[in-house]
Structure formats: structure tokens, C-alpha cells
Amino acid sequence: MANDETLRSLMFTLSYVLMKRRRDVTSADAQRRREVERRVAHRRYFQQRHKRMIMMMIAQTSRPVSGPPARPTRVWSSIESTDWWERVVMREFQPSDWLEKFRMTKETFFLLCGKLKPRLSRQDTRLRPALPLEKRVAVALWRLASNVEYRTISALFGVGRSTVCKCVRDVCHAIVLLLRPLYLRPPSEQELEDAARLFSTRWGFPHCVGAVGSLHVPIIAPSSNTNSYWNSRGWLSVVTQGAVNGLGQFWDVCAGFPGSTEHSAILQNSTLWARGCDGFLLHEPPLDFMGRPLGFLMLGDAGYPLKSWLLKSFPESSELTESQRVFNRRLERARGVVDEAFLRLRARWQCLLKRNDCRMDVVPTMILACCVLHNVCEVHGDEFIERWEEAVRTEESPQPADEVSPATDDRDGEEVRALFCQYFLQQETQQRTLGV
Numbered sequence: 001m002a003n004d005e006t007l008r009s010l011m012f013t014l015s016y017v018l019m020k021r022r023r024d025v026t027s028a029d030a031q032r033r034r035e036v037e038r039r040v041a042h043r044r045y046f047q048q049r050h051k052r053m054i055m056m057m058i059a060q061t062s063r064p065v066s067g068p069p070a071r072p073t074r075v076w077s078s079i080e081s082t083d084w085w086e087r088v089v090m091r092e093f094q095p096s097d098w099l100e101k102f103r104m105t106k107e108t109f110f111l112l113c114g115k116l117k118p119r120l121s122r123q124d125t126r127l128r129p130a131l132p133l134e135k136r137v138a139v140a141l142w143r144l145a146s147n148v149e150y151r152t153i154s155a156l157f158g159v160g161r162s163t164v165c166k167c168v169r170d171v172c173h174a175i176v177l178l179l180r181p182l183y184l185r186p187p188s189e190q191e192l193e194d195a196a197r198l199f200s201t202r203w204g205f206p207h208c209v210g211a212v213g214s215l216h217v218p219i220i221a222p223s224s225n226t227n228s229y230w231n232s233r234g235w236l237s238v239v240t241q242g243a244v245n246g247l248g249q250f251w252d253v254c255a256g257f258p259g260s261t262e263h264s265a266i267l268q269n270s271t272l273w274a275r276g277c278d279g280f281l282l283h284e285p286p287l288d289f290m291g292r293p294l295g296f297l298m299l300g301d302a303g304y305p306l307k308s309w310l311l312k313s314f315p316e317s318s319e320l321t322e323s324q325r326v327f328n329r330r331l332e333r334a335r336g337v338v339d340e341a342f343l344r345l346r347a348r349w350q351c352l353l354k355r356n357d358c359r360m361d362v363v364p365t366m367i368l369a370c371c372v373l374h375n376v377c378e379v380h381g382d383e384f385i386e387r388w389e390e391a392v393r394t395e396e397s398p399q400p401a402d403e404v405s406p407a408t409d410d411r412d413g414e415e416v417r418a419l420f421c422q423y424f425l426q427q428e429t430q431q432r433t434l435g436v
Helices: 002-061 081-092 095-102 106-120 133-146 150-157 161-183 189-203 263-268 271-277 322-348 363-379 386-393 411-435
Strands: 208-218 237-244 250-258 287-289 292-294 297-299
Touching: 081 133, 081 150, 095 106, 095 133, 106 133, 106 161, 106 363, 133 150, 133 161, 133 363, 150 161, 161 363, 189 208, 189 322, 208 250, 208 263, 208 322, 237 263, 237 322, 237 363, 250 263, 250 271, 250 363, 263 271, 292 411, 297 322, 322 363, 322 386, 322 411
Parallel strands: 208 297
Antiparallel strands: 208 237, 237 250, 287 292
């Protein structure tokens, strides 16, 4: 019996100790949780307070400077970045400065801003005022014209690098959406007749309404499918196909193909090919040329197939006849208008000349926006400075050439080309006779 009492007493004591130990552990865990929650709440409070203080500082420093500066200066590097735009660009920039930095006159710049306002206007918030529309457009144009790094533009305009990137993307999208239907569109029937008249009088090539060519734009290595972007010259690029009129203004652009894509493949996947094959260049009633009805046509280089509406020169050979050599000279002279247009395009907007480090989903839109802006400047008569071409003529990455097999040439195209050979030879013969 004594042993049983001792055993029960020992069991009771052991149970009490275990229960007390469990209560102590549970209490300690609860206390630790409460301490962690208190510290988290304390940290969150100070983070929110710090964020509110930063927002207040940003709102105060973003306010425009009131009143003119005490001592105006032309030393741009000494101007505070927060008001460089308001004090230097808006007040001190001369016409030559606008043309050099933004590639357009001040009048064209504000006309552009007015047309983009429905897409780019922003409302002020309670935290800070919205970036002015004109400043956003200026940031984008500076990038397109110079291709300088985002951090350089960020320091110059007093905005964040992410803001510069967003401005470039938003402005390019707005230009393509709002201005492309106004400045870069297929010509009407009357405009086709005017274009044919211009090509005939200025370039000596009748029935021609435009020339088509391709441009390779340097890029950085994309994150995927890199091999397809290596062109025949051994550098990474995307290809743009453009059709221009006799004034060197684009009316059809197809951008964003990998650099290894053949020019003929780009043409056949473009709206220009669909329009040409569907009779877009036909004329009613048909025009007479050398005793045969003939519609309008375009000119291309050796990288395009020969069609009844798309002519190219004969491959260079010692076996060419005199009429074929005369045709080649006339065609290359007239087709040079598209080469000149691409040269002026890259000279004006050097983001197409230097290696473009934008994301691949932005590059085609940027190229289209530059083509639209090229037309805007050409239509409004903004001066083109010949000095800009120096960078294009001395570029390290020459444009790749492309050539398709004569087996792809169309028989109707060969007949049309033969008619032009006869026509140009007759002209040359008459000119030599009159000269004698």
C-alpha cells in the first residue's frame, strides 16, 4: 500500500510539472508573436511616414519657378535640372537650337503637341502635378534625335529614368495612332496622278508613282530568337520597308522584321504587295504607253521581284544591250529618291542610326514614329541641315544588300521593262540627234 501511495504521488507531481511546462511554453510563444506584430506595425508606421515626407518634398520641388531669373545665362550646364526646360528651352532657345536639338522648328513642335494632346494629356494628382505635355514630347524627341542614354536625358530634364522611358513609349504610340493617318497613308487616285507627273518631270520616269527600299536598324541582342536578327553584314538589326513619292515622303512603311529576312519576303508580307496585286496601281481608263495600255508602277532594287507594277534594273553584265544600260541608268537615277529619303530619315532621327537599346516590342513603333515625323518635317518645310548627314555617311555598319534570283521575275514585268528600254533608247537617240 505504501508503495502505491508513493507511486500516485510521484505521478501527480510529474503531471503537474508537465502541465506547467506546457503553459510556460505557450505563454512564451504568444509573447513572441505579440512582440513581432508590434515591431511590424511600428516599422510599417515609420515607412508610411517616410513615404509621405518624400511625396511632400517631391510636390514642393515640382512646383514651377515663379518670376524670371535674376541673371539670365546661356551656360546650360549651370542651370538646375528641375527648371532647365522652363528657363532655358522655353525662354532662351533660338530657332537654330530648336532645329538642332528637336530636329524641327518651334512652330512645328507646338503644332505636333497640339495634335498629340488628345492622347497624351494628363491630370494633376493630389501628390504632385502632371508632367507638362510639351515637356513629355520634348523628352521623346530628344531621345529620337540623339539616341543618348536615358540617364543623360533624365539629368537634363530633371525627371526619372523610368519617366523618360515612359515618355518615349507613350509619345511614339501617340504619333503612330494619331498622326499616321494624316501624314503617312496610301495616296488617293488624284495623288497617284500627281505623283506620276512629278516622277516624269523631275526624274524622267513616266508612269512611276513611287520607289520602294529597305532599311536595317541596329539593335542590341534580343532576349529570344537572336540568330534570326543577324543580317548578311554580320550585325544585329530589324528591317523596315518603305515606299516614298517623288518628294521623298513615305506613304507606306512596314517595320520590325528580323535582320535575316529577305527583302522580297518582307514585300510579299506587306500591304504594299497586296495593294499592287489587287490593282491598286491600275488606272481607269488605262493609260497609253508605247502603244500599250499601262497603269502606274513602282521602282525597286535587286532585292525585289520583277512585276508588271514593280520594275528593277537588269543585273550588271558585259552582255547588256545599249537599251538595257540606258534603262538601268534611268531607273537607278529615279530610284535614288528612296535612298535619299532613308538617308535624311536616319540623319534627322539618329535613334535609327546608332544601336537601339529599347525593348523589341517598342522598336517597330519607334521606327514608324520616326517615319511619320520625317513626313511632318518635310510637309511643313522644316530645314534639313546637311551636316547631319556626316554621321550617316561615316557609319560603321553599312547597309546589307539583297538580291533575288531572276527565276522569280514575272513575264508581264519583263514585257513592261522591255517597253521602257525602247522608250528610253528612243529618247537618248533623239537627244543625240538634236545635240548634233
